[in-house]
Amino acid sequence: MITIAIGLSIILLLVVLFLLFRIGTLASIFRGSSQRAAGTTKTSNKVNSILLLLFLIIGGIAFAWSFSASWDEMNQPVASVHGVWTDDLFWTTMVIIGIVFVITQVLLFWYSYKYQHKDDKRAYYYPHNNKVEVIWTMIPAIVMAILVFAGWKTWTNITSAAPADAVVVEVMGKQFNWMVRYPGPDGKLGVTKTTLIDATNEFGIDFSDPNAQDDIVNPLEIHIPKGKPVLFKIRSRDVIHSVFLPHFRQKMDAVPGMPTKFWFVPTKTTADMQSETGNAEFKYEMACTEICGRGHFAMRYVVVVDEPEDFEAWLGEQKAFASQNPDVVAKFQKTAEEKTAAKMEASAKVQ
Amino acid sequence: MSSTDIAIHQTDMHHGHDEHDHDHDQNFIEKYIFSQDHKVIAKQYLFTGIAWAFIGGFLSVLFRLQLGWPEATFSFLEPILGGWVQNGKLDPEFYLALVTMHGTIMVFFVLTAGLSGTFSNFLIPLQIGARDMASGFMNMLSYWIFFLSSVIMFASLFIETGPAGGGWTVYPPLSALPQAISGSALGMTLWLISMALFVVSTLLGGINYITTIINLRTKGMSMTKLPLTIWAFFLTAIVGLLSFPVLLSAALLLIFDRSFGTSFYLSDIYIAGEALSNTGGSPILFQHLFWFLGHPEVYIVIMPAFGIASEVIATNARKPIFGYRAMIGSLMGISVLSIIVWAHHMFVTGMNPFLGSVFMFLTLIIAVPSAVKVFNWLATLWRGNIRFTTPMLFAIGFVSIFISGGLTGIILGNSALDIQLHDTYFVVAHFHLVMGAAAFFGMFCGVYHWYPKMFGRMMDEKLGYVHFWLTFLAVYLVFLPMHYVGIAGFPRRYYNWTGFETFNIFTDLNTFISIAAILGFFAQFVFLFNFIYSMFKGRRSPLNPWHSNTLEWTTPINPGHGNWPGEIPTVYRWPYDYSKPGAAEDYIPQHIPFSETQSSNLPQERVLE
Numbered sequence: 024m025i026t027i028a029i030g031l032s033i034i035l036l037l038v039v040l041f042l043l044f045r046i047g048t049l050a051s052i053f054r055g056s057s058q059r060a061a062g063t064t065k066t067s068n069k070v071n072s073i074l075l076l077l078f079l080i081i082g083g084i085a086f087a088w089s090f091s092a093s094w095d096e097m098n099q100p101v102a103s104v105h106g107v108w109t110d111d112l113f114w115t116t117m118v119i120i121g122i123v124f125v126i127t128q129v130l131l132f133w134y135s136y137k138y139q140h141k142d143d144k145r146a147y148y149y150p151h152n153n154k155v156e157v158i159w160t161m162i163p164a165i166v167m168a169i170l171v172f173a174g175w176k177t178w179t180n181i182t183s184a185a186p187a188d189a190v191v192v193e194v195m196g197k198q199f200n201w202m203v204r205y206p207g208p209d210g211k212l213g214v215t216k217t218t219l220i221d222a223t224n225e226f227g228i229d230f231s232d233p234n235a236q237d238d239i240v241n242p243l244e245i246h247i248p249k250g251k252p253v254l255f256k257i258r259s260r261d262v263i264h265s266v267f268l269p270h271f272r273q274k275m276d277a278v279p280g281m282p283t284k285f286w287f288v289p290t291k292t293t294a295d296m297q298s299e300t301g302n303a304e305f306k307y308e309m310a311c312t313e314i315c316g317r318g319h320f321a322m323r324y325v326v327v328v329d330e331p332e333d334f335e336a337w338l339g340e341q342k343a344f345a346s347q348n349p350d351v352v353a354k355f356q357k358t359a360e361e362k363t364a365a366k367m368e369a370s371a372k373v374q
Numbered sequence: 375m376s377s378t379d380i381a382i383h384q385t386d387m388h389h390g391h392d393e394h395d396h397d398h399d400q401n402f403i404e405k406y407i408f409s410q411d412h413k414v415i416a417k418q419y420l421f422t423g424i425a426w427a428f429i430g431g432f433l434s435v436l437f438r439l440q441l442g443w444p445e446a447t448f449s450f451l452e453p454i455l456g457g458w459v460q461n462g463k464l465d466p467e468f469y470l471a472l473v474t475m476h477g478t479i480m481v482f483f484v485l486t487a488g489l490s491g492t493f494s495n496f497l498i499p500l501q502i503g504a505r506d507m508a509s510g511f512m513n514m515l516s517y518w519i520f521f522l523s524s525v526i527m528f529a530s531l532f533i534e535t536g537p538a539g540g541g542w543t544v545y546p547p548l549s550a551l552p553q554a555i556s557g558s559a560l561g562m563t564l565w566l567i568s569m570a571l572f573v574v575s576t577l578l579g580g581i582n583y584i585t586t587i588i589n590l591r592t593k594g595m596s597m598t599k600l601p602l603t604i605w606a607f608f609l610t611a612i613v614g615l616l617s618f619p620v621l622l623s624a625a626l627l628l629i630f631d632r633s634f635g636t637s638f639y640l641s642d643i644y645i646a647g648e649a650l651s652n653t654g655g656s657p658i659l660f661q662h663l664f665w666f667l668g669h670p671e672v673y674i675v676i677m678p679a680f681g682i683a684s685e686v687i688a689t690n691a692r693k694p695i696f697g698y699r700a701m702i703g704s705l706m707g708i709s710v711l712s713i714i715v716w717a718h719h720m721f722v723t724g725m726n727p728f729l730g731s732v733f734m735f736l737t738l739i740i741a742v743p744s745a746v747k748v749f750n751w752l753a754t755l756w757r758g759n760i761r762f763t764t765p766m767l768f769a770i771g772f773v774s775i776f777i778s779g780g781l782t783g784i785i786l787g788n789s790a791l792d793i794q795l796h797d798t799y800f801v802v803a804h805f806h807l808v809m810g811a812a813a814f815f816g817m818f819c820g821v822y823h824w825y826p827k828m829f830g831r832m833m834d835e836k837l838g839y840v841h842f843w844l845t846f847l848a849v850y851l852v853f854l855p856m857h858y859v860g861i862a863g864f865p866r867r868y869y870n871w872t873g874f875e876t877f878n879i880f881t882d883l884n885t886f887i888s889i890a891a892i893l894g895f896f897a898q899f900v901f902l903f904n905f906i907y908s909m910f911k912g913r914r915s916p917l918n919p920w921h922s923n924t925l926e927w928t929t930p931i932n933p934g935h936g937n938w939p940g941e942i943p944t945v946y947r948w949p950y951d952y953s954k955p956g957a958a959e960d961y962i963p964q965h966i967p968f969s970e971t972q973s974s975n976l977p978q979e980r981v982l983e
Contacts, residue, residue: 047836061832061919062690062761071762071839075770078846086854096879097861106794113791113861120781127748127777134755135770138691139762145960146692146953147757155753156700156746163745167738170788174738175731177790182727198554198645220644227644257724261645262548263657265722265797269863269876272794276723278657279547280641283724308876312797312865314541315548316555317466320868 063140072139079132099269100299102291102307102328105181106272112177116170185286189254190334192245194309195226196257196264196277199318201309202226203245207237207343217260223351227260230345230355240344244325245309247289248334254286265313268326270296276313292328408518410510411935415517416496417828420821422524423488424905427814429528430479431895437472440464442888444870444881458536466869470539471557473867475531477542478565482572483527485675485813487520490614493678493820494583494607496828500926501601503592503942506935508585516578523571530564538565541867543668546639546660550631553646562632566625573622576614583611592925594945598702599964601924601949602695605702606681609709610674616713617670624663631655658723665716672809673712676776677705679816680747683769685949686819687751689922690766691758692960694950697750704743704750711740721789722796730789737787744780748773759953759960763920764838765823771846772815778850779807782857797867800860803853811849818845818901825908826915830932833912837904841897848894855883923949923963946982 062068101110138146193204193212202225206212213228213235220227228235247253257266259277266285267274275285297305311322329337345352406414436455439448447462458468495513499506507513530537539557540549544565552559587608591600600608630636631652639660640652688695695701717725717733751773760766782804785791795801818841825833859880864871871877918927925945929937943965951962956974968975968982975983 044834044837048834051836060761060921061835062763062766064835067835067839068760068762071767072760074843082850089855090858093855093858093883097858099862099876109790109794112788113785113794116785116788116791120784123745124777124781127752128774130752131755131770131773131777134752134758135760138755138758138760140759144759146759148694148953148955149696149753149757150694150950151697151699156697156750159749160700160742160746163742167741167784170784171735171738174734174788174790178727178731178734178788181790181793182730217642217644218649220649261643262551262554263545267797267863267865269794274722274793274796278724279643280653281656281658281724304875306875308874310865310874310876313545314470314867316470319470320466320870321873323873 063142068140072136075132076136079129083128100291100296101270101272102289102296103271103273104288104290105177106270106287107290108177108180109272112173115173119166119170181287185254185284186252189252189286190248191254191256192247193256193258194245194266194277196259196261196266196311196315196322197225198261198316199311199322201264201266201311201322201324202241203324204228205239205242205338205341206234207239209234209237212256213238220260223348228344230352231358236345236352237343238345239338239341242341244327246327246329246334246337248331249289249292249295249328251331252286252288254284256282256284258282262315263313264311264315264322267310267312268307269310270307274312289328292330295328408514410506410514412495412499412507412510412513413828413933413935413937415513416492418517419487419491419495419520420828422521423484423492423817424902426479426483426488426524428898428902430476430484431898433472433476433479435892435895436464437469437476438888438891440469440869442885444872444884464869467539467556468536469869470541470555470867471536471561474539474541474544474557475527475537478527478538478569480810481542481671481675482569483524485809485817486576486614486671487572489675489678489813489817489820490607490610491517491520491579492817493603493682493824494579494611496824497603497926498583498586498607499590500827500929500933500937501604501924502587502590502595503925503938503945504586504590505937505942507582508590509582512578513582516575516582519571519578520575523568523575526564526568526571530561530568533560533564535559535561537561543661543664544628545664546628546631546657547643547645550628550639551643551645566629566632570622570625573618573625576618580611580615580618583607584615592942592945595964598699599945599948601681602684602698602701602705603678603681605705606677606684609705610677613670613677613709613712614674617667617674620663621667624660624667627663628660658720658725661720661723662717665719666713669716669719670712672805673708675809675813676816677708679772679813679819680705682816682820682823683751683772685924686765686769686823687754687773688950688952689823689920690761690763690769691755692761692952693754693758694948694952695750696753696756697746698948698950700746701750704746707743708740711736711743715740715787718787718789718792721792727789734787734789738784740787741780741784748777748780761920763822764833764835764842765819765920767839767842767846768815768819768822771842771849772812772819774846775807775815775849776812779804779809779812779853783808794863795860797865798860799856799864799866802866803856803860806856807849807853811853815845818842821905823920824926825905826919826931827926827929827933829909829912830915831908831912832915832919833904833908837900841900841904844897844900845894848890848897851890852887852894855887859883918963921959921961923951923961925964928963928965947979 101107191206195202204226211234214232215227216229217227219229228238257275257277259279264277265274266277271287273285273287275283297303307326309324309326311319448459449462452459458465535556537557538561539555548554549558549562587604627638631638631640637652637655639657640655643650684695684701715733715737717729718737721730786795786804822833822838864877864880915931917931928943945964946967947964949964953960954962954974957971962971968979972983
């Protein structure tokens, strides 16, 4: 019943609109406005030019209001050294393009209003002016040169090689969660192979590699120390993912077959952020920003920034994967023993 | 010039024959379906483009519903979407398929085929003074291959595993492995076949446009007397010819990886419980190949709109376009640069950071020719006598939107800033304004302006105004707030964000955007009504309704095949002699010799009398 009522009222509305449209057409024929050249009708020109001016004024005010109202939400607190650089560069560039935006939009709508059609007027024949054109080619060129230089300097600093003492965290993307590995006390990550992956050994760690024995796999949260360089070694085992840490202004794709990396220095612990934002529940989050399938929107991992000593303590508590899964490691020992045995046998035969 | 003369002579004779027994020779199928007349082909492209635009827009309404009301249930969609809605919830993979198909349809089928296909076909012969395209047959093939490609893409919407769902950029391995997402099964195969055909169609069309412009210009129509529309179509076709084949190669290698076990893009993959044997491939290779087309593609989309807007602004401001040569120069600059900036889409893919610096430098240079174009449009409006026809409103809207969207490109082209903004709604807002909405406005501008030439009738002005204002408002209401969300890092292609505290603060803004988008979509039905109604009941068009200078307005109101019943007019002047001091009217069409306009000739034109 309700559907029919809605349907009927929509049809009625359309009929009314159509009748209005017909009446309007007949009225304009009656007024003789269709006899004039297109676009020279007085009322239409007046209405449209005033609307354009109103659009500029009201639209401009609405834009300014909504911009300032959303200011806090769009400026998420920044918690890394390079994040401050890029935020500064971002807002500097925004000011520059903002100036250009205001000037050009104001001129566009103002000229449209001011130079609307008048029967007794004629446009000014002005095909070109080389001097003006050279000037307004040079100005953007110079501004761009400055922006390129600033961007290039920041970019080079951010992408420079990580310091040797950086805390290493390996992040591997898979459908649809992140997996994390710390190198353990020896500071070296063990070798991995795609073919070794199974339900338990999700990284495909080769435990015949001595470096792999103390690797820590999949802690509940990623912990990193404040004020120290942290190097994310990033890869993927199925499709492309992208590691995104919004508060650290950090993003890097996780590509199968091509390890990538990103390093940064966190400047605020989770506790610092909780007091800064006034949100006792605040957590740093890691998200995926490269479309990766059904669960793309749900690849959340919590990152905790600790004071360096707390970080060391936390790291000390973590147990190596090998010690927790002796059966997995045993398999490698067995295969390794078999291999050596086979080798010895072969060499014995040759002898 | 001799070749042109011969062409005119031959077609003249042919045309005489045509007139004699026109109706007996051409049956319905030859005239309207497998037609070789560029005007009919242009209309075919336009109708197909409009149909696609409504489909693409409808898909965006569906995913805006999901984004605007993430907790709501959409049981009322079950009758149309069937199994894709379960218990009132949109399937996440179907959501991804929606955004993928929305992108593919809008970029390729609407804004490439629908825009270039329509206006290059329609305007090139009419504005340069030619009987038809260099090869009418190839032109017809171009449309019908596009149609075939459309049918295949459309069919993919209805298959059980759903259409392609890996994003319109179809990055492998996601697009290569059916195990990764169901859209990468049959849907992706159809996508690849459809796009391969699409490339063929674009190349057939492009070769024709280039050849026609170079060879078939009428007497006196030198390259520097061409309207800016033609320059834009010419350079667009060249850019397309250079870059589309690379998409074909990217697609072919992907087809090999998917179907024949090669490893161009695949390496070290463990998926669905097994390790794949592929080694040595690089997913980054695909991105390089894809964006080698993909970036020029956005200029293929926007350059025809540049041309159309330039023409319409000059005509309706009743002023010569300011800096005609600078306009051509900036188009050339943009064309060249567009081909060497592709990797700015890949700053955070793990590409060597040094390459990032190079591509940032090249990318930001594009701002210069783009700025020149904007300044020239503004200077054209300055001290004009502006007629607010519907096409003029869309042209002004185009400039406004192009500025708004173009400026943020300066931010995204900066690799350091792209780290935070890459794949967020800031990018979505940027490209929807600068190449989506702007190109759409260019297209509307062209449709309203050349409708009288296409159908012999005018579109209704009042409805045009309503359509313009609703659309213009909707565009800003949808895309401005997206910048705010994007600056905060809100990622694109998210089915739902409520799991993240960081992104969970924008619920109201997302609802607002969705409402604006849905209203904007419904405003397009005003256009659709106007478009169809005016074809039959619109006011009859006079010979030159906009008092324009270009050659197409010297043809009869409903030109037949061959365009001009008699001889093709000779061209004596550039197309922008508007409001020339001393002239009787405020426009002097291109075919009027200087000997007839002695009172308005400039000193350097006296010798031409």
